[in-house]
Amino acid sequence: MLPKFWRKIRFRYGLIGSYCENCGNYYYPPRNLCPRCRRKGKVKEVQFSGYGRVLSWSVVHDAVENFWISKPYVVALIELDEGARIIAPLDCNPREIEEGMRVRAVFRKFGEDGEEGIIHYGTKFVPIG
Amino acid sequence: MRVAVIGVGCSKFGELWEMGFRDIMISAGVEALEDANLEGKEIEAIYVGNMSAGRYVGQEHIASLIADYSGLADLHIPCVRVEAGDASGGVALRQAYMAVASGMHDVVIAAGAEKVTDVPNAVEILSSCADVEWEVFNGANLPALYAMIARMHMRRYGTKEEDLAMVSVKNHKNATLNPKAMFRREIDLETALNSPYVAEPLRLFDCSPICDGASVVILASEDVARKYTDTPIYIEACTQASDYLALQSRRDITTMDSVVQASRKAYKIAGIDPKDVDVVEVHDSFTIAEIIAYEDLGFVEKGRGAELVREGVTMLDGEIPVNPSGGLKAFGHAVGATGIRQAVEIVLQLRGDAGKRQVDAEMGLSLNVGGTGGTAVVTVFSR
Numbered sequence: 288m289l290p291k292f293w294r295k296i297r298f299r300y301g302l303i304g305s306y307c308e309n310c311g312n313y314y315y316p317p318r319n320l321c322p323r324c325r326r327k328g329k330v331k332e333v334q335f336s337g338y339g340r341v342l343s344w345s346v347v348h349d350a351v352e353n354f355w356i357s358k359p360y361v362v363a364l365i366e367l368d369e370g371a372r373i374i375a376p377l378d379c380n381p382r383e384i385e386e387g388m389r390v391r392a393v394f395r396k397f398g399e400d401g402e403e404g405i406i407h408y409g410t411k412f413v414p415i416g
Numbered sequence: 417m418r419v420a421v422i423g424v425g426c427s428k429f430g431e432l433w434e435m436g437f438r439d440i441m442i443s444a445g446v447e448a449l450e451d452a453n454l455e456g457k458e459i460e461a462i463y464v465g466n467m468s469a470g471r472y473v474g475q476e477h478i479a480s481l482i483a484d485y486s487g488l489a490d491l492h493i494p495c496v497r498v499e500a501g502d503a504s505g506g507v508a509l510r511q512a513y514m515a516v517a518s519g520m521h522d523v524v525i526a527a528g529a530e531k532v533t534d535v536p537n538a539v540e541i542l543s544s545c546a547d548v549e550w551e552v553f554n555g556a557n558l559p560a561l562y563a564m565i566a567r568m569h570m571r572r573y574g575t576k577e578e579d580l581a582m583v584s585v586k587n588h589k590n591a592t593l594n595p596k597a598m599f600r601r602e603i604d605l606e607t608a609l610n611s612p613y614v615a616e617p618l619r620l621f622d623c624s625p626i627c628d629g630a631s632v633v634i635l636a637s638e639d640v641a642r643k644y645t646d647t648p649i650y651i652e653a654c655t656q657a658s659d660y661l662a663l664q665s666r667r668d669i670t671t672m673d674s675v676v677q678a679s680r681k682a683y684k685i686a687g688i689d690p691k692d693v694d695v696v697e698v699h700d701s702f703t704i705a706e707i708i709a710y711e712d713l714g715f716v717e718k719g720r721g722a723e724l725v726r727e728g729v730t731m732l733d734g735e736i737p738v739n740p741s742g743g744l745k746a747f748g749h750a751v752g753a754t755g756i757r758q759a760v761e762i763v764l765q766l767r768g769d770a771g772k773r774q775v776d777a778e779m780g781l782s783l784n785v786g787g788t789g790g791t792a793v794v795t796v797f798s799r
Contacts, residue, residue: 295549314665315664316549316550322660322665342568343564343565343567343568343571343669344564344567345556345559345560345563345564345567345615345616345617345618346613346615346616347555347556347557347559347560347563347614347615347616348612348613348614348615348616349539349557349559349614349615350555351540351543351552351555351556351557351560352540353553353555354555359613360555362554362555362556362560362564363564364564364568364663364664364669372664372665373664374550374551374554374556374561374564374662374663374664375554375555376554376555381616386571397553407553409553409554
């Protein structure tokens with residue numbers, strides 16, 4: 288499972304996605320083909336600013352494996368300022384969340400593959416201000 | 417070629433500790449053969465919906481296994497396993513339907529089977545219907561994804577937690593009338609609303625139970641159907657649509673475009689309107705999914721789905737009974753079997769064989785959804 292994680296490091300750590308020069312749409316996670324332009328598309332890598340707003344969210348009590356120690360935790364559907372949407376953990380007090388709340392990306396530890404396995408890192412979001 | 421259902425079978429759904437994958441599958445198959453009055457040698461092909469035998473029971477190549485244990489190995493007929501998450505059964509039904517509709521085969525089995533209780537991480541495996549690398553890795557399993565759908569639907573359209581709970585109460589009540597259902601007990605609104613949160617705003621009673629089970633329908637061309645049964649039920653349309661796998665890529669998370677597309681196409685092929693449908697089985701993997709299905713199937717306009725459950729329209733004695741079987745919530749959700757199990761219920765209802773939960777119906781519809789709507793299969797049945 289090491290290469291499976293390793294080859295996504297750039298996109299997960301740095302919030303790198305795709306931009307189609309033909310239609311101007313942004314995508315996260317990255318795509319090889321633009322679903323709007325298909326073969327006419329010109330897909331380029333893009334670094335997202337990391338700023339966005341919360342569209343929807345859930346406080347998760349029945350956790351995914353990597354998140355057992357932090358449950359309950361928040362996952363949110365976030366619209367990045369460039370237009371792409373991302374589902375990501377939101378690191379904050381669940382009672383503070385409001386629809387449309389501004390957030391920014393931060394680099395965080397997600398979990399590890401046992402005591403001797405690799406440590407998973409990725410992008411979480413926090414409220415601004 | 418017009419396609420008829422000439423026989424149906426269904427195992428009990430639940431935690432079937434004393435039964436293995438093979439036992440469950442065969443119990444449903446034998447029942448269907450008896451129902452269709454077939455010996456076995458009439459069958460020309462088998463399509464089996466199964467999501468994850470490899471992870472649930474550690475066995476792949478189950479197509480051969482099923483032909484073998486169905487006693488059909490010596491017939492050397494083709495058997496095909498079909499996978500589309502928890503829409504595997506619906507997609508298998510459609511493949512079987514096309515095999516008969518095309519004129520390729522006269523008598524075909526469409527089956528679905530799943531054995532999930534041999535492993536401790538059944539829910540985690542089910543969550544691989546979602547995008548494992550970009551949703552689940554980020555902490556969003558299936559309940560969390562449906563929770564985000566629910567919250568947006570609530571905020572945009574005023575749907576309440578009580579409305580979700582009413583779906584659960586309705587489906588539990590229907591299941592009390594179904595001898596094969598997993599949960600055959602009524603619950604009240606208070607119980608549902610006081611159950612613990614799984615992923616807010618969804619509570620335990622908003623989530624269907626993943627379980628063991630198998631279902632079988634036997635399809636035949638119209639030409640030969642009457643040889644086997646006096647009560648063929650016809651498939652007027654069987655359509656399938658896909659959408660983005662991950663919720664984050666969808667246009668609007670409060671609508672399943674796959675359901676809208678598949679159902680519109682099905683209505684067109686069948687030459688009917690949503691109001692012509694008398695009985696419905698929908699994919700209530702979570703209660704919010706049933707409310708959204710009312711809207712996306714066109715029974716009510718977008719945003720007003722909750723009104724149907726509030727006003728009792730979808731109850732057993734309502735205008736459009738939905739999930740008379742008990743639905744995924746109370747009949748149980750045997751993953752790859754569910755799409756076929758829904759077809760079994762509609763066929764029983766249209767034949768008048770649904771026992772205490774019988775409704776008055778001439779036209780029925782089933783909706784099987786994979787994950788959060790990446791796949792949808794809509795089937796229209798008539799007497």
